[in-house]
Amino acid sequence: MIEVNEDWCKGCRICIERCPVNALEESDKMNKRGVRPPRLKKVNECNYCRLCELLCPDLAITVFTDDKKKESRKTLLRPVGGRK
Amino acid sequence: MVEVKTADQLNKKFLRDGMWPTIFCNGCGHGVVLEYTLWALEELGWDMDKTVFASGIGCSSRMPGYINADGLHTTHGRAIAFATGIKAANPDLNLIIFTGDGDCAGIGGNHFIHAARRNMDMTVIMINNFIYGMTGGQLAPTAPLGSIATTAPYGNIEPPFDICNLAKALGANYVARWTVTHPYQPIKSVKDALSKKGFSLVEFLAPCPTAFGRRNKLGDIKKHWEWYDNNTILIEDYERIMNYGTEKEKEEVKDMFPIGVFQDLNNPGFFERYEKLVDRVMGGSPKTPVKAKAVVQK
Ligand SMILES: Cc1ncc(C[n+]2csc(CCOP(=O)(O)OP(=O)(O)O)c2C)c(N)n1
Ligand code: SF4
Ligand code: SF4
Ligand code: SF4
Numbered sequence: 245m246i247e248v249n250e251d252w253c254k255g256c257r258i259c260i261e262r263c264p265v266n267a268l269e270e271s272d273k274m275n276k277r278g279v280r281p282p283r284l285k286k287v288n289e290c291n292y293c294r295l296c297e298l299l300c301p302d303l304a305i306t307v308f309t310d311d312k313k314k315e316s317r318k319t320l321l322r323p324v325g326g327r328k
Numbered sequence: 329m330v331e332v333k334t335a336d337q338l339n340k341k342f343l344r345d346g347m348w349p350t351i352f353c354n355g356c357g358h359g360v361v362l363e364y365t366l367w368a369l370e371e372l373g374w375d376m377d378k379t380v381f382a383s384g385i386g387c388s389s390r391m392p393g394y395i396n397a398d399g400l401h402t403t404h405g406r407a408i409a410f411a412t413g414i415k416a417a418n419p420d421l422n423l424i425i426f427t428g429d430g431d432c433a434g435i436g437g438n439h440f441i442h443a444a445r446r447n448m449d450m451t452v453i454m455i456n457n458f459i460y461g462m463t464g465g466q467l468a469p470t471a472p473l474g475s476i477a478t479t480a481p482y483g484n485i486e487p488p489f490d491i492c493n494l495a496k497a498l499g500a501n502y503v504a505r506w507t508v509t510h511p512y513q514p515i516k517s518v519k520d521a522l523s524k525k526g527f528s529l530v531e532f533l534a535p536c537p538t539a540f541g542r543r544n545k546l547g548d549i550k551k552h553w554e555w556y557d558n559n560t561i562l563i564e565d566y567e568r569i570m571n572y573g574t575e576k577e578k579e580e581v582k583d584m585f586p587i588g589v590f591q592d593l594n595n596p597g598f599f600e601r602y603e604k605l606v607d608r609v610m611g612g613s614p615k616t617p618v619k620a621k622a623v624v625q626k
């Protein structure tokens with residue numbers, strides 16, 4: 245889940261443009277500044293990577309890990325090689 | 329231990345009530361640098377009562393005002409001099425300086441040079457937006473060749489200042505440059521810089537859509553941010569290509585900004601040397617060292 249402090253959002257769209265799985269969109273509501281803060285799309289692949297939270301220049305986004313979604317199974321594959 | 333896990337908790341812990349949202353323009357990189365610094369501080373678990381922020385003048389220099397800690401908003405270019413004074417009066421304090429490229433490399437250049445040369449115990453976070461943002465876009469000493477400013481309407485003909493190279497040559501303990509467009513490396517780097525004794529510098533290449541991007545036709549905020557990704561290269565890759573690459577590869581990267589950690593030393597900082605000097609002069613034995621602080625306070 246993402247939570248947006250709507251009045252802090254300046255509408256730069258960095259979160260929307262840089263989300264690796266394209267999970268965000270502009271909401272249909274305008275804030276005090278007349279910009280549309282982001283929201284999660286109805287259907288989305290958000291994996292809580294927190295990139296949007298870390299990149300937002302106005303510290304307006306908080307990402308909460310959604311416990312309801314199952315964690316994807318860990319791979320058993322182990323790379324062999326490398327220097328270490 | 330990291331107790332803060334979300335931006336919301338981070339905000340509640342570190343931000344000064346009533347100051348937010350910031351005055352920074354839409355898409356400005358300054359807020360991002362502030363956030364990376366706060367995450368680094370959170371990971372270090374520093375006591376904010378022992379941390380002092382100092383800044384000069386400029387958009388970047390507004391940053392201490394947003395943090396709930398002691399801060400000094402000083403005169404243009406002089407933050408490092410004020411910070412040196414604070415550190416001399418109370419060496420137990422941690423000093424963080426937020427400064428712009430104009431503030432640090434322009435008017436404050438000499439303070440910067442001598443603090444780096446002395447390996448003065450402080451961390452300088454210089455936000456380089458290639459321009460004097462606050463005053464409307466005059467040419468900064470860091471401006472890339474050919475860039476447009478109000479005072480360079482036909483394009484900059486002066487070679488830009490590489491502040492990291494300068495700090496490195498002066499023997500600063502820690503020197504790094506990053507862009508604001510990727511979070512993890514810079515957060516770790518700021519953490520490393522803060523933990524260092526002696527002088528540390530982290531330079532951030534940060535978008536200024538209003539005074540720099542617009543004038544230099546870098547496009548909308550999305551494109552302007554991408555410009556930083558497309559025109560920077562990790563120092564390790566840069567050196568590999570410059571040493572072993574084909575002529576074509578060299579041509580492609582030669583004008584890019586190298587980013588990464590340029591210097592990481594553990595030489596004694598100024599105050600370590602000073603304490604030793606006081607010890608020697610005052611005849612303190614190793615068991616009962618005379619605190620430099622006590623002498624200063626007299
Ligand atoms: C002694 C003095 N000279 C000039 C100014 C005007 N002035 C204010 S901010 C600034 C430039 C700041 O540039 P920079 O440090 O790059 O900050 P930015 O706004 O780009 O973050 C100047 C020249 C001043 N305030 N004081
Ligand atoms: S947490 Fe990651 S995946 Fe989810 S919306 Fe933010 S950037 Fe996209
Ligand atoms: S990055 Fe922050 S300020 Fe920009 S649109 Fe997203 S929430 Fe708003
Ligand atoms: S003028 Fe430039 S540096 Fe200053 S707040 Fe606006 S975008 Fe940021």
Ligand SMILES: [Mg+2]
Pocket residue numbers: 386428429430455456457458459460461468
């Ligand atoms: Mg500047």
